[in-house]
Amino acid sequence: MTPPAAIARTIPAALALSARRHGSHIAIEEGAVRISYAELEQLSRTAGRALLALGVEPGDRVVIWAPNSHQWLVAALGSLMAGAVLVPLSTRMKGGEAADILRRSGARVLFSIGEFLGSYYPALLAEHSLDGLRHRIVFEEAREGDQTWQDFLALSGQVPDEDLQQRIDGLDGDSLSALMFTSGTTGYPKGVLCAHGQNLRLFDSWSEIVGLHSGDRYLIVNPFFHSFGFKAGWLAALIRGATILPARTFEAEAVLRCIERDRVSFLPGPPALYAAMLDHPRRGEFDLSSLRVAVTGAASVPPVLVERMREELGFASVVTAYGLTESCGLTTLCRPGDDALTVAGTCGRPLDGIEVRCVDDCGIPVPMGEPGEVLIRGYNLMQGYFNDPEATREAVDAQGWLHTGDIGVLDERGYLRITDRLKDMYIVGGFNCYPAEVERLLMEHPAVAQAAVVGVPDERLGEVGKAFVIPRQGTVLAPDELIAWSRERMANYKVPRCVEVVLALPMNAAGKVLKGALR
Missing domain, CATH: 3.40.50.12780 (ANL, N-terminal domain)
Incomplete structure (x- = not known):
């Protein structure tokens, strides 16, 4: 494993190292777009200079509200080069939710997608006051009056590369790199602050252990705005020189x-x-x-x-x-x-x-x-x-x-x-019951593809389990049969008292089941 002292201390330094080691290797492949590691570093520096032209100062928050794409990655790396703190925003958020985080984070700049999954993202913020937000850039599908991605990149000509390098040189391993808001599926979202050095050390170790290397072609389905898609995703790929294949949905x-x-x-x-x-x-x-x-x-x-x-x-x-x-x-x-x-x-x-x-x-x-x-x-x-x-x-x-x-x-x-x-534990007649244990057991049934269990009120026992299950393709799943099957394999208090067969489970953007919605 790479000794901590040998690891780049900042994400811009890690990109520069990969550009030297893997310059001609493809860093991002998205449809017809192919960007080498050398090109990715130069594009990111262009974005960094453009952010300096917008007046971004070290520590300013820059928000990205868009699905996985090469623009997302260039904007993120450019923001980090400018000394900004990256704030990834879930594309599942509605306008009010996004506006709340934009206000609470004190964001100066917002990068967003235009049209995506039937919504025009800039319009979702139209009814919300965002006095502190100075600049909004639309990656693609922009409308009249929007500042486009191309317009933004053109601003880089106003700032010499030496100014950006000075900003990069001012970073160290303890500099803040990201402000990531927790999903909020069980409560009010909180912003989590992390630094460059700890992320690089952690995911260099992760990459070494799982065997990620420069020859890998890495399909990143997990959203870039989530820790999995961000850190175990594009950041790990960047450290190792792997090819990133972004998936939007x-x-x-x-x-x-x-x-x-x-x-x-x-x-x-x-x-x-x-x-x-x-x-x-x-x-x-x-x-x-x-x-x-x-x-x-x-x-x-x-x-x-x-x-x-x-x-x-x-x-x-x-x-x-x-x-x-x-x-x-x-x-x-x-x-x-x-x-x-x-x-x-x-x-x-x-x-x-x-x-x-x-x-x-x-x-x-x-x-x-x-x-x-x-x-x-x-x-x-x-x-x-x-x-x-x-x-x-x-x-x-x-x-x-x-x-x-x-x-x-x-x-x-x-x-x-x-x-x-x-917080998901429920108590059945005095016995603590953990849904994940019941879900694992239900998944042993040959007709169960996915299962989610929640506690529901019960007059006699206080709470009992209710299971929501998706059947495997080509099978028929009868609720009574599954309950009977469960009684043969689980302690009585663990057996779901009710089973509902569904076609899909409610998920957040990170692929986690929304237990609150099921309840």
Whole structure:
């Protein structure tokens, strides 16, 4: 693994290093657009000079509200070169939600898509007051009166390259790189601050362990605005010199077609991505032989899914990982050579320099093999919540431990198994019930493609489980039969009292099931 001292300390420095090492290698391939690493550095410097022309100062926040694209990446790298703090914004947000984060972050510049999925994004902000926002640039599908991407890049001629280099030279590993707002699926979104150096160290280690290299063709389906698509996505690819293939939306057949056409070798994603690919009725018609590595992770990664990914999709390596925005997106990871049971049943062990423990309600470490709240300490912890010192103190205690709200179990090797979210637990007749455990068991049923379980009120027991399940292609799934099947395999309190067969589960943009919507 690369020694920490040998890793570039800032993201612009990492790009410059890759441009020297892999100058002619394709960095981004998006349709007819092909940009080499040398060209990516020059385009990013052009964007950086244009931002200086707009008056962007070190520490200013620059927001990107758009789907994955080469413009997204150039704008992000240019912003970091200018010393700005990048604020990625979910394309799932409505105008009011986006305006709230634009105001709370104090953003000076907004890059956005024009038309996307039936909405014109600049128009979504029309009714909202954004006095602090000085500039709005539209990547594509711009309308009359918009400042276009080409107009923006042309501003670079007003600033000499030496001025930009001075700004780049002023950065170090402790400089803030990103302000990422948590998804808000369970509460009010909080802004998480991270720095250049910790992200580079963390995802250089991640890349080394999973085997990402310059010859890989990396299809990034996870959105760039999420830690998975940003850090384990384009940032890791940039560090290693891999080719980035941005995907704007996830549609199973489009992904299968892309794998065949573009000879994709590296495909991380949430469990729902692989489940949808596996159960696509035309999967067998596509050549997936180029696939080599899959990296996934969630509270629930059923063993049967990992087995099917290997056997039916042909991945030579499937590894699971765990992290959250407050830990720069990564904490634990499986290792090469881990047996199938370890990969299926855990999310790996901590990376070097990171500690994990599981504690009880009093903060006392629980015995090995017993469930407790997962705590994390190490160089990967956030710099804090933006403008919220009280929330930061609540999340990170005086000893430097981040309290995650996740329930996990550590084994004798230090491998972590996430059993559930603390807030998703429900109590059935006095027994704590963790939905992820029930979901994993339901996924063993031969007719179940995906499952999500929530607690619902019950007059007798207080709460009971309700399961929402998607059947596998070509199967018939009867709710009563699944409940009977569950009674034979689960403790009674774990058995869902109600099963609803659905065609789809509500997901956020990161591929996580929206349990609040199901409730």
